[in-house]
Amino acid sequence: MKKRRKVREFKPYSMFYACLVYLFLYLPIFVVIAFSFNTSKINITFEGFTFEWYWKMFENRQLMQSFGNTVIVAAVSTVFSVIIGTLCALGLYKFEFKLKNLISSSLYIPIVIPELVFAIALLIFFTSIHVSMSMVTLIIAHVTFSMPFVVITVRARLAGFDKSIEEAARDLGANEFRTFMRVTLPMISPGVISGGMLALTMSLDDVVVSFFTAGPESTTLPLKILGMVRKGVSPDVNALSTLMIFGTIVILLTSTLIQGRLEKRM
Amino acid sequence: MNQASEKVIVRLTNVDKNFDSERVVKKLNLDIEEGEFLTLLGPSGCGKTTTLRMIAGFEYPTEGQIFLEGEDVDDKKPNERNVNTVFQNYALFPHMNVFDNIAFGLVEKKVKKEEIQRRVEEMIKLVQLDGMEKRMPSQMSGGQKQRVAIARALVNRPKVLLLDEPLGALDLKLRKQMQGELKHLQRQLGITFIYVTHDQEEALTMSDRIAIMNHGYLEQVGTPEEVYNHPKTKFVADFIGESNIIEGYIENMTDNSIEVTMESGKAVIAEKGYRLEEIIYLCVRPENLKLSTDPVKGFRFRGQVREHVFIGSINKTMIELPNGQMLKAETPAEDELIPVGTVVNVYWNPGKVVVMRTKEEQIYNVIEQSVEIEGMTNDQIF
Numbered sequence: 001m002k003k004r005r006k007v008r009e010f011k012p013y014s015m016f017y018a019c020l021v022y023l024f025l026y027l028p029i030f031v032v033i034a035f036s037f038n039t040s041k042i043n044i045t046f047e048g049f050t051f052e053w054y055w056k057m058f059e060n061r062q063l064m065q066s067f068g069n070t071v072i073v074a075a076v077s078t079v080f081s082v083i084i085g086t087l088c089a090l091g092l093y094k095f096e097f098k099l100k101n102l103i104s105s106s107l108y109i110p111i112v113i114p115e116l117v118f119a120i121a122l123l124i125f126f127t128s129i130h131v132s133m134s135m136v137t138l139i140i141a142h143v144t145f146s147m148p149f150v151v152i153t154v155r156a157r158l159a160g161f162d163k164s165i166e167e168a169a170r171d172l173g174a175n176e177f178r179t180f181m182r183v184t185l186p187m188i189s190p191g192v193i194s195g196g197m198l199a200l201t202m203s204l205d206d207v208v209v210s211f212f213t214a215g216p217e218s219t220t221l222p223l224k225i226l227g228m229v230r231k232g233v234s235p236d237v238n239a240l241s242t243l244m245i246f247g248t249i250v251i252l253l254t255s256t257l258i259q260g261r262l263e264k265r266m
Numbered sequence: 267m268n269q270a271s272e273k274v275i276v277r278l279t280n281v282d283k284n285f286d287s288e289r290v291v292k293k294l295n296l297d298i299e300e301g302e303f304l305t306l307l308g309p310s311g312c313g314k315t316t317t318l319r320m321i322a323g324f325e326y327p328t329e330g331q332i333f334l335e336g337e338d339v340d341d342k343k344p345n346e347r348n349v350n351t352v353f354q355n356y357a358l359f360p361h362m363n364v365f366d367n368i369a370f371g372l373v374e375k376k377v378k379k380e381e382i383q384r385r386v387e388e389m390i391k392l393v394q395l396d397g398m399e400k401r402m403p404s405q406m407s408g409g410q411k412q413r414v415a416i417a418r419a420l421v422n423r424p425k426v427l428l429l430d431e432p433l434g435a436l437d438l439k440l441r442k443q444m445q446g447e448l449k450h451l452q453r454q455l456g457i458t459f460i461y462v463t464h465d466q467e468e469a470l471t472m473s474d475r476i477a478i479m480n481h482g483y484l485e486q487v488g489t490p491e492e493v494y495n496h497p498k499t500k501f502v503a504d505f506i507g508e509s510n511i512i513e514g515y516i517e518n519m520t521d522n523s524i525e526v527t528m529e530s531g532k533a534v535i536a537e538k539g540y541r542l543e544e545i546i547y548l549c550v551r552p553e554n555l556k557l558s559t560d561p562v563k564g565f566r567f568r569g570q571v572r573e574h575v576f577i578g579s580i581n582k583t584m585i586e587l588p589n590g591q592m593l594k595a596e597t598p599a600e601d602e603l604i605p606v607g608t609v610v611n612v613y614w615n616p617g618k619v620v621v622m623r624t625k626e627e628q629i630y631n632v633i634e635q636s637v638e639i640e641g642m643t644n645d646q647i648f
Contacts, residue, residue: 164357167324170344171351172371172422182370186361262361 029245036238043233053239060236066224073135073210073220074203077142081199084143085150086192090184092151093158108152110145118145119212126213134215141213142203149202150195157191190262197255201248273300274336275458276321276426281330283316283482290316292482294330298426303452303459305469308479309505314462317479318428321460322351335425345374349426350419354434356411358403364390364414365399371422389417392451409440416451426458433468445472466506470494478502500622503549510550510593513624516542523616530587531567536616547622554618555595557583557604562613569593571608585612 039048057063092104110118122141123133131137165187169179185192207222214223221240228237276298283291291313298304306314319325320332323344331338339347350371358367368389372382390396393413403411412432419427432448433441449472452459463469469476470490477487478501486498497503500511514526514533519542524535526548535548557571569585572592576582581603585593593612597603604610 162355162357164353164355165359167322167344168351168353168357168359168418169370170324171322171349172418173345173374174370175343175345178374183359187359 032238033242033245036235036242038235038238041235043235043238053235054243057236057239063221063224063236063240066219066221069135069218070204070221073138073142073218074200077139077146077203078196078200080139080143081147081150082192082196085147085195085199086154086188088147089151089154089158089191092155093161107148111148115145115208119209122209123212132215133213133218135218138210138214138218138220141209142206145206145209146199146202149198150192153195153198154188154191157188161187190259193255193259193262197251200251204244204248274298275300275334276460277331277333277336278317278321279331279333281317281320281327281332283313283320283325284328290482291320291327294482294484296477296484296487298458298460300425301456301458302474303449303461303472305461305463305473305476306479307463307466307469307476307505310464312479313482314464314479315430318351318430318460318462321426322349322428323347348424349428350422350424351428351430352412352415352419352432354431356403356415358411358414358418360403362403363399364395364401364403364406367403367414368418368421370418375422385421386417389421392420393417408436409444412436412444416448420451420455420457424457426460427452429459429461431462431464433463441468448472470506476506478505480505495620497549497620498622500547500549503547503620503622508552508594510548510552510555512548512550512591512593514546514548516540516544516546518542524621525564528567529589530569530591531612532565533567533613534564534616535619535621537619537621540621545624545626547624549620549622550593550614550618552582552594552596554614555593556613556615557585557595557597557610558613559604559608559610562611564616565611565613567612568609569612571604571606571610573606574603585610587612 034046035043036053037049037051038046039050039052040046088107092100097103119141122137122144126133126137166179166183169183170176174182205222206220207226210220210223211226214220219227221244225237225240228234274297276296278294278296281291281294282289294313294317306317308314316325320327321334323339323342323346326340331340333339334342334347334349359370362370365386368386369382372385377385386399390399393416395410395413395417398406398410401410403414406414415432429448433444436444445468448459448461461469461472473490475487475489476493478485478493480501486493486502488496493502493506497506497509503509503511512528514528516524517527517532518525519538519540522536522538524537524540526533526535526546528548533548540546569587571583572586573584574581575584576599579599580596581599581601583595583597583604585595587593595612
């Protein structure tokens with residue numbers, strides 16, 4: 001943050017280029033935020049400033065319900081992804097077994113496979129075992145695609161992990177569980193947290209997989225927005241999007257802060 | 267020495283360790299006494315670290331037993347053994363400050379808070395880290411980290427402290443200083459130290475006894491003086507200090523001297539108990555190898571002076587024998603040097619030579635002894 005670069009070093013054209021890049025990235029977002037405060041119902045001209053759409057949004061029960069669904073699905077699936085993913089990464093780090101490479105690289109298939117294919121596969125799987133789509137199938141689906149991200153981040157953290165530190169804990173009288181709680185987990189926690197954050201954001205804005213695996217009662221916010229947009233983008237969608245953007249920024253900042261503090265201690 | 271006060275605290279009997287198909291430690295038998303400073307010395311890959319790790323409980327012997335205080339520890343995990351380890355790379359907990367690192371073992375043992383406070387502070391004083399309680403490991407130098415690692419182990423008052431090349435990562439000056447401090451600590455606390463190193467000088471200066479290992483075998487155990495002055499094997503003679511090792515053949519024997527014929531000449535040694543025509547190794551330390559331009563009685567052993575190297579207090583002279591073997595001789599720096607190229611008579615004080623049997627002769631002797639024993643039993647039977 002505190003880079004003491006002299007302004008002189010910034011050539012005018014590189015400054016111009018940087019501005020273009022940021023404009024390209026953030027202009028659409030600013031437009032959405034701006035129009036969420038627009039008195040006009042049409043997203044073409046800005047007529048006046050109002051909070052009306054925000055109130056309207058909160059009064060929309062269906063919208064609020066899908067928001068609640070999203071939060072529940074994201075929270076539960078993140079917790080499961082983090083637990084399963086961390087254990088998986090630890091297992092892959094600690095034990096040597098046959099076909100380890102194959103097993104570890106097959107974990108990343110849900111990431112590289114086209115999302116639509118993956119979603120349809122899940123749908124076919126659930127129907128073939130006669131499970132109807134509900135909140136549970138939705139959560140299971142979210143865990144399957146977000147868990148590999150936790151494995152990746154935790155394994156990255158473990159790559160530089162010195163095994164003798166765990167041995168030292170054992171040597172000083174800690175059993176396996178105490179060693180994990182007092183030494184291993186605190187040391188890999190930055191990886192666990194960033195994996196969890198990834199899982200959370202993946203789950204929060206997922207459309208494709210949710211579209212196929214959500215039950216009628218478990219519509220998530222992105223699905224709801226998609227449905228609303230079909231009839232044209234209304235200002236309350238803008239308001240909702242704005243809130244979601246701020247929500248994401250808050251989550252991102254907190255995780256960066258926590259991680260920074262954890263890394264600094266090491 | 268009082269025999270009764272010597273108690274065996276660590277005993278290894280017929281310990282074998284295999285990693286996959288590789289035998290890393292072979293038929294190791296070793297008794298370590300209470301309160302001694304024992305060094306496991308050997309080149310890298312000789313099995314010394316594996317031996318230490320088996321005592322700590324990180325590895326288990328494939329065959330054989332390990333006893334701690336007379337108890338077989340085959341089913342004991344590292345956290346159930348009354349030994350502590352100082353790791354080569356310190357292995358401090360990076361997320362804990364100095365105080366918490368040192369207190370770790372006491373917290374696990376559920377020692378009372380006030381006592382933890384007192385004992386950790388005591389340790390911090392002992393290893394001279396006063397005022398650094400709140401420092402994180404990442405903010406410390408190698409020497410300081412090493413002190414934390416030692417304090418973290420010692421605070422638990424272990425019966426045995428295991429040290430795995432603890433000074434390997436330090437620079438020479440700091441290493442010398444820490445050697446002294448470690449030795450002092452060991453004397454002061456009276457704890458048994460088992461110290462692993464590949465540095466023979468470190469082993470000689472610090473240890474009460476040295477166990478020299480090579481290719482998984484224990485070659486010799488003894489005091490520094492014993493292993494230096496009376497190496498039992500060619501490897502030990504070569505590994506501890508510098509040695510000239512010359513192969514010879516016993517030509518003639520009197521009551522207490524042996525005439526040896528070597529590829530490059532003849533010499534005498536003051537030894538007995540060998541067989542005529544036996545092939546032996548002579549081990550002569552460079553400081554015992556003498557050079558003369560005049561013939562020496564009993565010796566007909568000549569070589570050419572090849573090089574002089576001045577190293578502070580001594581001169582090293584390299585002599586080439588007719589068969590191409592190079593010998594090293596050391597003379598005090600103030601002595602006059604024999605010019606390079608001169609052919610000189612090489613000799614030694616016949617009592618300052620260590621004789622070692624070759625492997626073949628060792629086997630021969632074992633067979634001969636067993637034949638004798640069989641003969642005896644036959645006599646007794648009939």
